Amino acid sequence: MIGKVKLRAFEHEDIKYLHKWFNNAESIxxxxxxxxxxxxxxxxxxxxxNAGAVIMGVENNDQELVGxxxxxxxxxxHGRAEIGVLMSPDYRGHGYGKFAMKQMIEMGFNQLRLNKIYLTTRGINERAIALYKKLGFIVEGTLRQHSYINGKYVDTIFMGLLSQDWRKM
Ligand SMILES: CC(C)(COP(=O)(O)OP(=O)(O)OC[C@H]1O[C@@H](n2cnc3c(N)ncnc32)[C@H](O)[C@@H]1OP(=O)(O)O)[C@@H](O)C(=O)NCCC(=O)NCCS
Known part of the structure; x- marks a missing residue:
């Protein structure tokens, strides 16, 4: 357990929770x-x-699955992988996302021997972008009008973090 959360294997029975999280309006x-x-x-x-993803469930101190x-x-x-994160709508803004990302990044650099972790996010996703910048991710590029959300085209931001730049929060 680092901070507020623990990562553990994402089990088949967890999929029913993921299904609910995906169908939340903000997630969509x-x-x-x-x-x-x-x-x-x-x-x-x-x-x-099947494509080799490493998937972790995020548990809080009460052993609840929160993301x-x-x-x-x-x-x-090439020593690289793409990271993705989704927290339960009931538990957003509690600091869980930050600690889950931190632990996953630690695993990537210190267990899986990655050199680079990258992600894409919608330009409108202020919370996610603030979190990624806080963790040390740097904007490497902008894919203009890459998605269509709620009647508008929005940019997609590509961000990367190198192992040499990883710093603990
Ligand atoms: C994005 C997401 C993973 C962040 O996880 P979270 O647990 O909600 O975020 P945290 O509480 O750990 O907050 C992390 C940081 O985000 C920033 N933040 C939090 N709420 C914010 C808000 N409403 N607006 C802007 N920034 C915000 C803060 O900088 C915060 O750091 P701090 O606590 O040190 O101040 C989560 O909200 C989520 O699953 N959202 C929906 C799906 C999604 O957007 N996934 C990412 C796709 S790229």
Whole structure:
């Protein structure tokens, strides 16, 4: 346990919670999915796992599942992976996302021998961008009008963190 959360393996029975989190309105506009069925959510997790993703459930001090965090698109020859995070709508703004990201980054650099962790986020996602900058991610590029959200085209921001620049919060 570092800070407020612990990472543990994301289990099959956790998918029913993920399904609810995905269908929250903020999740839909920030991650960009139309509402998903349970089966679609299950398929997404299977597809990620089959492609080699490392998926962790995030637990708080009361052993409640409050989110997930994962590495996908891992290219070990190049030492890089993409990180993704989603917290339960009931637990956003409690500091859990920050500690979950911190632990996952530690795992990436210190266990999985990654050199670079990167992500993409919507330009409108102020909370996520503030969090990523606080962790040391740097904006490496902007994909202009990359998504269409609530009737508007919005940019996608590409951010990266190098192991040499990783600093503890
Ligand atoms: C983005 C997300 C993962 C952040 O996790 P969280 O647990 O809600 O965030 P935290 O409480 O750890 O806050 C982290 C930082 O974000 C910033 N922040 C928090 N709330 C904010 C807000 N409403 N507006 C702007 N910045 C905010 C603060 O800098 C905060 O750091 P601090 O606590 O040291 O001040 C979570 O809100 C979430 O799942 N959102 C929906 C899905 C999503 O956007 N996923 C990311 C896609 S790229």
């Amino acid at each position: 506009s920030m991650i960009g999915r139309t509402p998903m069925t349970f089966e679609e959510t299950e398929q997404l997790v299977f597809k990620m796992r 997930w965090v994962h590495f996908s698109n891992m290219v070990l020859e």
